[in-house]
Amino acid sequence: VISNFGIFIIETKNYYGWITGDDYSDYWILTIAKYERKMINPVRQNYGHVQVLKNLLKDYSNISYYPIVVFTKRSIFNVKTGTDVVYNTDLLTTIKKYQIEAISDDLKDKIYKYLINLNIKERRLRKDHVIRIKEKKKNNKSKIKNNICPKCGGLLVIRNGKYGKFKGCRNFPECKFTTNL
Incomplete structure (x- = not known):
């Protein structure tokens, strides 16, 4: 999401079950009843997306990047992280807590057009x-x-x-x- 307050990089997950993890683990654990399985750490996954965007937009050094990991209400998460990890119903509230304008409408449009042009279409x-x-x-x-x-x-x-x-x-x-x- 490109906004006047910065760029929000949103990693969405539609898992069912109990989710535990932290910033530094390669994997988080998804538990359903007595069964456990690993899932790639979405905070680290999203960090990769942020780094790619920062590299692509390196000419725009004053941009703030806000990674957010979003789960549906089908899951219950208990995670230790400095990144916003929220339910989909709390996403808008989470975005709205960032109030310092850093990007003009013109710059926002320029970034949008630049990124759309980079999208792999074929x-x-x-x-x-x-x-x-x-x-x-x-x-x-x-x-x-x-x-x-x-x-x-x-x-x-x-x-x-x-x-x-x-x-x-x-x-x-x-x-x-x-x-x-």
Whole structure:
């Protein structure tokens, strides 16, 4: 959403069940009755979208970016995060809490037209884009398996944390990449 107050990057999830997680986990846990399954951390997923937009709009340094993760009322979430994680019924209220105007109507229109022009319209190009994302994910898994940080190329080492052992980048605190063992 491009508004006069900034750009809202909204990640929507339509899950049913109990959802737990935090900012730093690769995955959140979705529990339905006694069954658990992993879901990709939507805060981290949305962070990636924000970084792409910041890169695309790097000429506009005064823009504020507001990531929001939205779940339907079919879920109950218990998450520890600094990002807005809300129900779909609370989305408008969440957006309206940002009141400092930073983008003129002209700039808003310019950004909109620029982003629309970048949108992948051809089916083949869109399919190629999805394939590249899957290849990158596979490459990242391979790097992790070989104890190489997929973010900075540093060495992954086993660390002890509050909730047990995990792999973290040796270049911490410059690189904050972590993954479960």
